[in-house]
Amino acid sequence: MTQMRQAREELFALLEQAVKEAMRRGFLPTLTELPNFVVETPPQEEFGDFASNIAMLLARPMQKSPMEIANAIAQCLPKSDLIESVEIAQPGFINFRLTNLWLHEAIKEAIERDEKFGHWQIGQGKKVQVEFVSANPTGPLQIGNARGGALGDAIANLLEAVGYKVEREYYINDVTMSTQVQNFGESLEARYLQLLGYDVPFPEEGYKGEYVIELAREIVNEYGDAFVNLSPEERRQKFITLARDKIVAQHKSVLERFGITYDNWVSEQWLYDSGRVAKTIDLLKQRNLTYEAEGALWMRTTDFGDLKDEVIVRRTGAPTYFASDIAYHLYKHEREYEFVVDIWGADHHGHVPRMHAALRALGIERNGEWLKVVLYQLVRLVKEGSTVRLSKRAGEIVSLDDLLEWIGKDASRFFMLIRSADTHLDIDLDLAIKQSQENPVYYVQYAHARCCSIFREAEKRQHPSLSKYNQADLNLLIEEVERRLMKLLAQFPEVVKESSLKLSPHLLTQFCIQIADRFHDFYERCRVLGEDVQLSAARLALVKATQVTLRNALNLLGVSAPEAM
RNA sequence: GCGCCCGUAGCUCAGUCAGGAUAGAGCGUUGGCCUGCGGAGCCAAAGGUCCUGGGUUCAAAUCCCAGCGGGCGCGCCA
Incomplete structure (x- = not known):
């Protein structure tokens, strides 16, 4: 409590x-x-x-x-x-x-609970899952994926903080027969052969990005011309697999640099290979949830709240993405999560009613609470006042690697989480690297560094308050700025709870900015290390509580809390 | 045409789910502050038809209805 x-x-x-x-x-x-x-x-x-x-x-x-x-x-x-x-x-x-009694208790609570300040037991250790990014393995992760990543990881952190046992999962959309994966494999194959001097045409709808050539070069370096003499079918298959593996490895690596580590990587192809997709389709048939029309197999999702029925097996006999996604969510359900969170780009919003309908049809959805979908809107980058234009066709994309190189992990994550997910987001690249008060990331991190610096200074001077702040008399904090800061710090646990249950990390981001604001205000008006040892000790306690709160809040967002900058 | 999201200060946005007080924040603008713990800072001011119009309510940015504007989706793509 x-x-x-x-x-x-x-x-x-x-x-x-x-x-x-x-x-x-x-x-x-x-x-x-x-x-x-x-x-x-x-x-x-x-x-x-x-x-x-x-x-x-x-x-x-x-x-x-x-x-x-x-x-x-x-x-x-x-x-x-x-x-x-x-x-x-x-x-x-x-x-x-x-x-002020309750405020004083809150300050003590922050200091005593330290890294546990703001944490709750609401989840009672129940297992939940957050699935996010889950991109096609056909190219580098882009800034949109970065928003999904920042959101998913922060939401996972928040759910952990309120007492759930969270698994982070990445779903690899790697079905080799999918148009996009095929296309990508063929693009890579063409680049490979071209690099070896063969005059082969590049697929018309192929992936034109520079990164495809780089991957092909890597393959040439590793395998030489070993694939030239394979049969076209074999070679194509080989390249599709190679392409997938290489890109997934890249995704994993850049996500780690972004501060994200997954517990599970689930392959869509595996859902097929293990027979789960076929079993799912059988199950739907058995439950009488399907019908045949125009040569395809449809699911009656309209009976469960969808706007139109959906194809699950194409005329060609190949199951659709929807079919494997049902299989995937059945697989999630088998693993007995209390609930699961899916983070999707807003362009997938049409998929939401379908999935809910399917889960209701299968009796998995309990009053719409099992699958929680968080949709996020597009991200644009702004530089010198104008949008950084992206042209996928020309193969020019802003990748997560680029973003990390330009503004770094902390600024990337902080800015991705500064607005609510369902609002369009503009990130000003010039602002994001600015080392001044205008830049909220620096402003917040600086507040934390300043707290640490006060303690360093106290140690350097061997200030007598240093050994006393744990038992300080907080009644000495009588300034209005002190009270305002205490009051805000006392709210931290509730902010954690609210952002967690609402799956809304931006509430926490906004809170960080407020704390930094009030702390700087306090710092400006109240000298911490002074001649009055008792007062210094009390203020040191307040600084410590601020430091703990800021550090915990930033860590939940996946942003580092530097001790010096 | 149908569905979803967004529309709040010059700009970027909180607040809308659970209706309450003079609608908030950051940036920008204008004016001020600094010989001590990090100026990478602080204070103040100006700035609003909360897209529009109805409705419900003692009370609406918030709920309901109808429009308008922007984005996205409506594929046997994923």
Whole structure:
């Protein structure tokens, strides 16, 4: 139980008691049931620490004005050493200003729990899965994949923080008979032969990127002309496999540089080879969920909320992507996850109702809570005020490698998580590498480094407060900036919980910026290492709590928290 | 045509799911602050038809309906 939660719940209970007492004394009409009121953080500092809307919600059933009700409740509030003062405000809010006790407890909590500060046991160790990036092995990962990666990994971190056991999974869309994989293998084959001096045509719809030539060169270096004399079928097959393996290895490597390590890599081809796709199709048939039409096999997804039925086996006899994806989700289900999260680009949003329909049809979906899909919108890069244009046709793409080279891992991840997933994202490359306050990544990391620097300075000077901050008297923190900072730090566990349950890391990113803001504010006004040892110790405790909070928050986002910059 | 996402300050966006107070933040702009722990900083000001129009409500950026604008999807591609 965090201090913030505890304070909130205590107020909640006090309000309930007060209403009952007011009814008993006849100040208010008697109701058998109370409405679902809230105790929340008010929008402005001067309204106090917490506010409740209970009086306004009671106005209708009680046939009295909210102000009148609020007054009656305030009069009947039981005494509590939590509350400093209570105010009634138009149109009927009850505002509480609390004593600083809970804030002090929160600071101590941060210092004591250290890297566990902000963590919860909500997940009770249940197993969940987050699947993300899952690109076609036909080329380098791009900035869109980077957003998916940053999101997926941060969401995984957040779910871990609230107590789930999380597996990160990458689904390789490597089906060799798929048009794209075939095409890619053929492109690679053509480049290989061309490098060896053969005059072969490049496939018309082939992958024209420079990276294909580079891969071909690698193969020439490793295998020489060993594939020239194979039969065309054999050679093609060989190249398709080689292409897949090489690209998957590259993906793995660049994702590691991006700070992402997966627990599982699942191959779509394997779903076929192991018979899972065929079994899935049989299962759908058995359950009478399919019908044949126009030479293809369809699934009745419309019976389960989809807009149109979907083909699962083509006229050619080849199963569709939808079929293997059902097989894939059945495989996920077999592994007994409490729920699974899929991170997809917004261009896949048409796939969402299909998958939900299929899972409902198979009885896997329990009230829409098992498969959680997070869709993210496109990312654009902006440089000198204009969009960095991408032309896939010309083979010019901005890859994740490029992004990492230009702005580095921390800035990439931070910016990818600064907005909610379902909003378009512009990343200003000039801003992202700027080492100044304008750049939020630096601003936040700098705040952390500054906390560390204060401790370094204290050690250097052997400041006597250093050994005392663990038992500091936090009552000495009386400045408004100190209180504001404490209040924000106290919110951290709830922010973690909320961003986790909403699968919304950007809430945490925004929180980081706020902390940095208030910390710099504090730093500017309050000297930490001064002559008053007791005061210094108290402020050092606040700095430590800030450091812990920032470090934990940044780590959840996958951004490093440097001790010096 | 149908479906999904977005529309909030000059710019980029929080806030919308769970309706509450004078709608917030960062950047930019303007003006100010610094001899001590990192100026890689701080303060202040200006800046808004919350896309439009209806509806529900004591109360709407938030919920409902109808439009408008932008993006995406609607394939026996993945």
